[in-house]
Amino acid sequence: MSRAVTILVGTTTGNAQYCAEEAVFRLQAADIQAQIRPMDDLDATVFAGGGLYLICISTYGQGDVPDNARGLYLSLVTDKPDLGAVRYGLISLGDRSHAQTFGFAGRRFDTQLTKLGAQRVGDVLTHDASSGTMPEEATAEWLVGWSARALEGDAAAA
Numbered sequence: 001m002s003r004a005v006t007i008l009v010g011t012t013t014g015n016a017q018y019c020a021e022e023a024v025f026r027l028q029a030a031d032i033q034a035q036i037r038p039m040d041d042l043d044a045t046v047f048a049g050g051g052l053y054l055i056c057i058s059t060y061g062q063g064d065v066p067d068n069a070r071g072l073y074l075s076l077v078t079d080k081p082d083l084g085a086v087r088y089g090l091i092s093l094g095d096r097s098h099a100q101t102f103g104f105a106g107r108r109f110d111t112q113l114t115k116l117g118a119q120r121v122g123d124v125l126t127h128d129a130s131s132g133t134m135p136e137e138a139t140a141e142w143l144v145g146w147s148a149r150a151l152e153g154d155a156a157a158a
């Protein structure tokens with residue numbers, strides 16, 4: 001059982017980072033190792049070797065990934081690595097007032113990772129900034145079910 005999660009953060013104004021920090025706090029309290037890596041300067045090799053990942057990403061522009069996530073996203077699209085050994089969870093931040101592109105950056109990552117053979121664990125947490133709820137509180141609640149499912153998967157694979 002690996003009991004370790006790499007948390008990749010794509011953000012513009014920091015909300016996704018707050019979610020990642022909340023996730024580290026909760027995971028470590030459950031005796032699961034967790035490490036945050038901002039997406040800046042990462043490429044698809046961050047997934048080499050496989051394992052369990054948590055993607056925390058917001059949407060910007062008109063349905064775009066944040067600037068700090070662009071290199072990683074493009075690398076996944078162009079390098080097309082085999083991600084068969086990767087399992088991931090997804091926290092997607094957006095704002096429903098952008099009705100045509102709500103949560104699109106999260107969707108882009110979800111689609112691309114799945115296309116490359118990675119297996120998503122659990123449902124996507126999609127947070128709406130116009131809902132009046134705090135994304136880190138939503139993260140804490142969602143993480144209970146997600147970490148249980150993720151570790152079940154580890155046990156099954158062991």
Ligand SMILES: Cc1cc2nc3c(=O)[nH]c(=O)nc-3n(C[C@H](O)[C@H](O)[C@H](O)COP(=O)(O)O)c2cc1C
Pocket residue numbers: 010011012013014015016017057058059060061062063064066093094095096098101102103104129
């Ligand atoms: C200039 C701008 C453009 C945005 N575009 C979108 C969008 O296209 N779709 C969406 O769902 N949210 C959009 N958002 C909302 C952000 O994704 C949301 O506020 C999120 O919580 C920001 O997270 P971050 O602080 O981690 O970057 C936009 C926000 C700003 C300021």
